[in-house]
Amino acid sequence: MKVAEKYTSGDVVQILFYCPGCEMHHGPWVEGNNVPIWKWNGSLEKPTFSPSLLVKGGTYKSGEYIETQCHSYVKNGKIQFLNDCSHEFAGRTIELEPFDDCKSSIKIHKS
């Protein structure tokens, strides 16, 4: 079962997967020029990326700007969230969700 999808734009290739902590997709680059490249094991069912993924962002909560951080290892289709994540999944390891079910998952997480 696919948990990730390959997305090609010009000469740049990303592997997209859904991150339940951020409630959005992350897409490490695996091919391309002028972008950082992650090593990928070639699998969309049980992907492994190295090194770790660090996604920094920001969000507004009750009118206040909060910086967010998501730091993870993806190995064999599982995502290991490190303790310095700003979301509730910090310190946990979970299976990546099937890629096709992502939209319904987003609704479930937000309800």
Ligand SMILES: [Zn+2]
């Ligand atoms: Zn994330």
